[in-house]
Each structure stands twice: as structure tokens, then as C-alpha cells.
Amino acid sequence: MPDAIESDQDMDVAHSEVLELGIPVACRSCQARHGVVCGALSSTQLRELGRHSLRRKIDAGCEIVAQGSESSFYSNIMRGVVKLCKVMPDGRQQIVGLQFAPDFVGRPFVRESTLSAEAATDAEICVFPRNLLDRMISETPELQRSLHDQALKELDAAREWMLTLGRRTAEEKVASLLYLIATHAEPQTATSTAFDLPLSRAEIADFLGLTIETVSRQMTRLRKSGVISIENFRHIVVPDMDELEKKISA
């Protein structure tokens, strides 16, 4: 298990290391990629934020924020996929969201997190101190607006998944997830799409409210019906996205 970012000490150490090395810890690259946070800030603010923020590589499986913990930072995803998880005391677990670059991670205005955020793939994030960003949010309506927009987007997504969880069959669920990932992954031609699954079968099951066996069966079902082809477990090819979409029936 890779180590988690557990406290601001952890971050501060890393940060000062970087400063000592004289590496520019700027957020300009975020802006270049239209990072949710950085796109809304003036260049003065960007410079200040850059001085106190930190770009950080995260291994797959590393926890960014733990459920029930108080986190003193926010992040912006620069690369990779982050999964948001809720677990019950008895161990049952549900993934309640997937986030991709350049999404913002963290719940503004509330310190304690009701869910954990964990890198699903190797990832890179830009870490901001909570206090500083909270101040900038209050001072910058445009930033507030950006984050509000993202919250609404996530809300729409969450509700779409509620429909999937509550009312779709196992096959429709798996097709929905493949469709979601395909449309958020990079390399797609006109109709055909190929991508790497950022999630293991177990994680897919936890996202869809199924078991790994059912996920596996439905994947081979989709393969046998020619909607997808599977190479090396993780790599999926969708010859015709329309066919995949039909399996969702929505």
C-alpha cells in the first residue's frame, strides 16, 4: 500500500524541500490545462497560490483524503483518475464518484470529509492549503462560481448514478460505466474508442453495487455480443460507441 498524504506536516515538509531545491512550484501548468481553480484567478493570486501549493505525484491506491478525517488541504487533479469512496462500518463499500483532470478534490467550507478520495491510477495532483484557498474563494466570485459549477456537475453525475444503481440491470450498469470511462478517456477516433480501465474488477463492482463475479460475467457477455473487446484485463476496445450506448437504454 503506498503511503497516504496524512497531514499538513507531510505536505509542508515536501513543500519546503521543493522550495529549497529552487524548483518553481507554480500552478501555471494547471492554468494551461484549465485547472478548475487556477482558471479563475488573477495572475497575482496565481503567484501567491503557486508559492504555497505543491505539485505531487501519487501512486495508484494512495489515499488523498481519508473518510472521517479533517483535511487541511484541497487538490486539483492534473493527471490520472481519482475515486471517491464511502465505506460502512461492516466493510461494505461504495464508490460514489470518479474524478478526472482537471477536477477539484475537496469539499469547500467543511473540514471533515464524509468520504475518502483515493488515486485509482497513478496520478498527479496540485495541492493547496485549505486556509489560503478558502480566503481566495471568499475574495474571488469567479472562483466561487467555478467551484459551484463543478459541484453542480458532480451533483448531476451523482444523480445519474443513482438512477443507474437503483433501476438498471447488471449489464446496463457495466455498459454505463464503460461508456462513462470511454467518454472521459483520451484516444478516440470517429466512432471506435480504445482505453485503459482505471479500475479493477473489484472497484467496478464497488461502483456499480455488484460483486466482482457479476461484473466479470457481464463483461464477457458484452465481449461475446461484440460490443467490446478485452485485451489484458485492463485494456478495452469499443468498436462502435453507439452499440455500447444502446446497451444502457437511456
Added chain:
Amino acid sequence: MPDAIESDQDMDVAHSEVLELGIPVACRSCQARHGVVCGALSSTQLRELGRHSLRRKIDAGCEIVAQGSESSFYSNIMRGVVKLCKVMPDGRQQIVGLQFAPDFVGRPFVRESTLSAEAATDAEICVFPRNLLDRMISETPELQRSLHDQALKELDAAREWMLTLGRRTAEEKVASLLYLIATHAEPQTATSTAFDLPLSRAEIADFLGLTIETVSRQMTRLRKSGVISIENFRHIVVPDMDELEKKISA
């Protein structure tokens, strides 16, 4: 089926009627009840909003916003319960949220609604023209902030329901819903609580991703185990909220 609010014509007519009658269509009562919108506005803004807004009684079952439609207004719930629904082309249906006074209804910045909002009980709402409120949102960071807060609250709720839909048993689901309603309903003593269900068995089923038969069976199960008692289908008494909470196992 009671008539829906279908267009701004509909609202404008009603509004001018009220104006002609000289009835003060103010939003002060919203403020008194800490309406999400009105609490964040200056008295000047409140007066302007009041001049263009409309308090309206809604019968149970009346649709406030239709899925897929373009709505030219927002509302604030003043009394009653509103359910947010998604339906699939084949008729399968999922309730994706319940809203109580003084929640805000409508998706800021996006005209087309991906879900329908329908009064679950007789209700009263305060209706605002979209253009005016959008302008006020951009001009008033505090209002933006209020709406952002509500969006985050709804997001938390949606994710909590994702866990319920994906990983809880039928009995836990029903207990969760009763608990949700009990904690949002009014009259509760120290531990014991009594309330009217704002939802029919069919609606509960659509909320929990179950069938009405299963909901009914689980309700009688909870009744027989002494956790709740049921009078007249709709009226529920929970002698001990802790017992109900235990059934949720979270």
C-alpha cells in the same frame, strides 16, 4: 392530475393577476423562514425580487419542472416536500432527491433540466424569474455562496443515497428513508417521533430502487419488530429513534 407550471406565460399571468389585486408579492416571508435565496440579499434586492416573484400554492402531484424541459424560473420551497425524479425512456423511474423548506429548486446556469421536480405533498413555493435571479447571483457573492452551499449539501445527500442504493439491504433502505424523513419532519420529542410520510409506497419504492411489495413487506417487518408503528398507512410513529438508526447499520 393537478395542472403543472408549464411556461413563464403561465407564471406571468398569475403574477400580474396578483399585482392587479394589489397583494404584496414580497419575499419577506422567505427571509423570515431563512429561505436560501432571500437570506443572502440586501433589502433593496429583496424588494426588486419581491416585485417579480410570486408565492404559489401547489397541489400534491403537481409538476414544478419537467425533465428535459427548459425552465425559465427557479423556486424556493416554503412549505411541503418536493421530490426530484429521473425517468428512463422505458418508464423505469428513480427519485434522486427530496427537498424540504426552505430549499432552493432549480439548477443555476443551465436552462435545460435533466430531472423533474414534483410536489410530493401539498406545498407552497416562491417562484423567481430565472433571468433576474441569474443576474442577482452574479452580482451577489453571498447568494452564490448560499446556493453553492446548498449544492454541496445536496451532493452529500446524493452520495449518501448512492451508498444506500448500492450496498444496503431492502430493510436497511426502508429504515434509512424513514430515518431521513423523521429527521426532516417537525414534531419530535426527546426520543420518540411521529410524522406523516410525504410519499406513497410507490414513491418510496422509486426512491429506494425497490418494488412496492418489497417496501410494504419491509414496513410490516419493522412494525412487527416494534421499531415503528403504522397508523392509517401514512402516519408513522417511531417510539425510539435509536432503534430505527440501528436498523441502518451506519
Added chain:
DNA sequence: GCCGGCAGTTGATCTAGATCAAATCGTGAT
């Protein structure tokens, strides 16, 4: 008071998906 219809309950059966139990496949260490 009687009738009709809808909402809810209860019962009998069926099935999608869970659970239990082996195979395989892949990958990284030796």
C-alpha cells in the same frame, strides 16, 4: 348503506444476481 376503485398488504413462485468453489491468467521475484 352500497358500490367502485385505488392504495396497500399478503401469499406463491420465479429469477437476477449473490455466494461458494475451482480453474486460469499474468506478473513479478527467484
Added chain:
DNA sequence: ATCACGATTTGATCTAGATCAACTGCCGGC
């Protein structure tokens, strides 16, 4: 190359909840 182990697939059963089918209780109209 070989081994070991975790991830995945596949197969055989089991079961929670769906489906199908009565039945009951509650109004509202006549």
C-alpha cells in the same frame, strides 16, 4: 525458465427481492 500469488474468469448453487396474483381496507359518489 520456474514459482507464487493476486486478479480474473468460469461453474454450481442459493437467496433476496422481483413478479404474478389475490385479497383487504379506505374513501368518495350515488
